[in-house]
Amino acid sequence: MMIPTARRISPTWAPYLFISPFLILFAVFGVFPLAFSLYLAFQTWEPTSGLAAMQYVGVDNFAFALRDEWFWKSLKNTAWLAVASGLPQHLVAIPLAYFIHSSFTRLRNGVVGAYFMPYITSTVAIAILFSSLFSTDYGLINIGLQAMCQVPVLGWFMPQDPTDWLGQPENIKPAIAIIVFWRYVGFNVVLYLAALQTIPKDIYEAATMDGASRMQQFWHITLPSLKPMIFFGVTLSVIGGLQLFEEPFILTGGRGGSDQAGMTTAIYLYRMAFDFNDFGAASAMSWLLFIVVAILTWLTNRAFRPRGPSA
């Protein structure tokens, strides 16, 4: 078992040895691409002409992106989708987690699992399935909505005619938002459940003694205690929503849908590079989108973070 000391790795060098496989890959495939993409954003280049054909063009690519109608349209689509798919996730996940936390014991893991399952399944398989569910004449979603029209009261809120989800520009975004909501709401439920477990039980007991109803307890104890997690969860949703690519890509056949209504910025910059062969402009757009993500993350941070140094 004893190896001669000379051939042994000393504890001083061991960490470098242990960390180098990861660090080399991280440098080549994590950090370098980032630096290269910044460099590329100031160049003009077409993949067919070889690396040597690259040419410095200053801020032309950024100027082009900022004047490009489709780029702005894609940003608006992305923002719309991030809000319309993100906000409902939290509005539903918070009370849902509260119900599960307060009323479920034995069935709890199964229920949480059911909500979480969409998160681990393939986006492609899901988007393919939903494109059939969203079909105008034979899709189960429209058939379900039509059936609900027959129900009194509820029917008033339901569309009378079958909705053309994927053909009409104004319906594509809601269809995408529904899929994204379905996929990520369970993830948020788990986040909020974890946060709920940290609230001491005796606070609720004291509140019950003082005659506070469950509703009052929810508003005055639960919600305030969840604030840090709401901040964190909303930040994750914003970052995730602004990167939206796969669901709209599959749903619109990779082209953004009619009138580009389903074209997110991530899809547009993919198309800019791989369909229109303009890698410089695509890189510039990726950095512009990155700036938007950074600013919005910072803003949510400011809006939700509790005042004072304790956060």
Next chain:
Amino acid sequence: MSMKIQADRLAPWAAYLLVGVGALIMLAPFYFMFVFATHSRTEIFSLPPPLFFGDDFLTNLTILTERIPFWRNLGWSLYVALASTALTLLFCSLGGYAFALFEFRFKKLLFGLVMATLLLPSFMNMIPTFMIMDVLGWIDQPRALYIPGAASAFGIFLMRQFVAASIPRDLIEAARMDGCGEIGIYTRIVLPLLKPALGTLGLITFIASWNNFIGPLIVMRSPEMYTLPLALRSLQSPVNTEWGALMAGSAIATLPLIILFILSSRQLISGLTTGAVK
């Protein structure tokens, strides 16, 4: 007062109902994916659409294998996912151990840099990654998927957390005193103690690789090299999509994940939300 007591007694039942109906809605799409996988295209698009299993699964599978090299695609998916999992476990356990229990130059800076990339949007690397793979000649090579995948910032984070929380520094020191070499300490002490975390990271890596769409979309060009998600998407066309076959393929792609999830849902859920909860 009695009204309130009554409301409090009813509340749990309302909660059961809401949560239960919600859970059914969440699971319904999976059910229909498997139901549609057993029906022909005309049956799926008829009124009313099928609500229960049919007997066209094998026909759908035949159509699937005629249209795309389905078994090859499935094989590549499996190969890439396994290779990616093995490399990630090795590199991240080594790196996480070093970050947790060693002191070395630039440690804080390096770790900060790795963590910063955790929140970096995935679209940022899309274009340069394609160019790097092109220069390396890795287009259409499975290694273009599993080698970059092994540089997982999340893996480093998970491993470092786990080593720091569960492997006492004294244990490592004692082994060193007893004359155990550094590699021996890693293989005989660290790795066995890391087993639960390796399981979690392995599951997460496998699933992420299995589902990966953007990666293969960028580096895989020929249909024989497609992984499953890419192959399924190539079946989609504006006209004449073979929906039954497409559903059968999607169901086959989803089934392993559902089985993995049922077997290890608690471990998976806590692993996937670990960064958030801590």
